[in-house]
Amino acid sequence: MDGILSSLPMYDLPELRPQTAALWQALAVALRAAGVAAPDELSSPDALAAHWRQPDLLLSQTCGYPLLSLPEHVRVVATPAYTAPGCEGAWYRSALVVHRDNPAADLEALRGGVCALNNPDSNSGMNLLRATIAPLAGGRPFFRDVVVTGGHAASLAAVGGGTADLAAIDCVTLALLQANRPALTAPMRVLGWTPAAPGLPLITAGDASLVEKLREALAVVAADPALAAVRRALLIDRFVVLPGDAYEVIRQLEHDAEIAGYPVLA
Template identity: 45%
Template sequence: MNWTVALPMYNVSPRLRDGYEAFAAALLLQAELDHDTTLVRDVPLPGFWARAGLLLSQTCGYPYVTGLRDDVTLLATPCYDVPGCAGSDYRSALVVRAASGIATLADARGRVAAVNEPHSNSGMNLLRHAVAPLARDGRFFAEVQWSGSHATSVAMVQAGAADIAAIDCVTWAYLCEERPADVAGLAVLGYSAGAPGLPLVAGADVPAASVERLRAALLAPGPALEATLAPLRILGFAYRDDAAYGRIAQLEDEAVQLGYPSLA
């Protein structure tokens, strides 16, 4: 079989895209799975994660708990060295314009939210959970605009087309480093609740022995693989099982119980 590899989640610059591709190559080499493999970019999400022949990818926890469990196997979750992360947990940075007059989350009532995707944990689920206690009759925002990506949400807030966005804290840290002009004039209002970060996964077709080799390499990286981590601000990896990712569904349930099932 010709296997497919894609790590699409954090490629906000050419340097990071190349860094994740170097990481993937080193991982496959250490796991001795570097044959008949095609690395692809610009993949259609979330459908790509259920594609036949998927060897390695990184997914968001929300689509995993809401529909991908039977299509992928959890390998390990990165531990990022950025504000908002604690071990393999991460949070969303609640981003506003510094001059917007929004000093607390309650001040964002009646404003416009930019959200990357309906299936995003960081952009949608964590924001829904954050504002659920403040919602009235199922509403909090004047409007929710779907942007298509975290970077576009940031651009919308900066331009005044939206007032607030919940941005994966790893993406936010990467944007601050790689594209400082894109975050000029913006501020972090606070952070969302935490949840397990974006896991590396293997596709349903990957044999169990190959899954174990991939996971073992991630949990005990050799020198070549280790050298690819620091440029990505990855400290290491932790195995988080299916039960750990149930935290994401719990956050959704808490918003629903407060009468706020959808961002509005």
């Protein structure tokens, strides 16, 4: 494996690209010291589903929900543990966000409203929200409309602009946006939280030997004092190797919603 493709696309705010690039450069140095060919720069793929299936993928980060369809293509390397509110080690939640002027005291008050959804294959924006709504829905549509926005920031803008009543926002994304785009998040309040799930995993198309080298390189950058400011800006605390079946929680949440008669967020 040449290791020609690497990306870190999941929390790729433009405001944080210098820090993401610095993290990658440190990883690349550690990998080369271990004999792994690592590209100088990260890729910026437009079609992530195809990117994650490339046989020469050295390292990337995916959402836990798409991961369920990737087992024959990739191995999970590790899961970043973030310091954002809503995270517990390598597990995270989504914040149920409404406009600060919305008087709703609970989700039931939002029945018949409009939901902003970042992407139908998002664990944080769809699957965790579906699992939260399913016990309330009674097997029927809960929202008047579900609007696909294309991203968490756009979902927040929809709630802030009054075109949506609710969005489920990945807690790491929310914390990063609060730090870097306070004007976007200022009109919001957190109504509640979804169930927890394993966070967004780092993956590779490589073999078990490469997985170990990647884990060793991640341990190096997690402990490097010279990268403390970079890790702090990216909210990265450390990298955790979860049990092999950890991500089955995501599939179970999907199954539970189906059993409750709520297979589609609606």
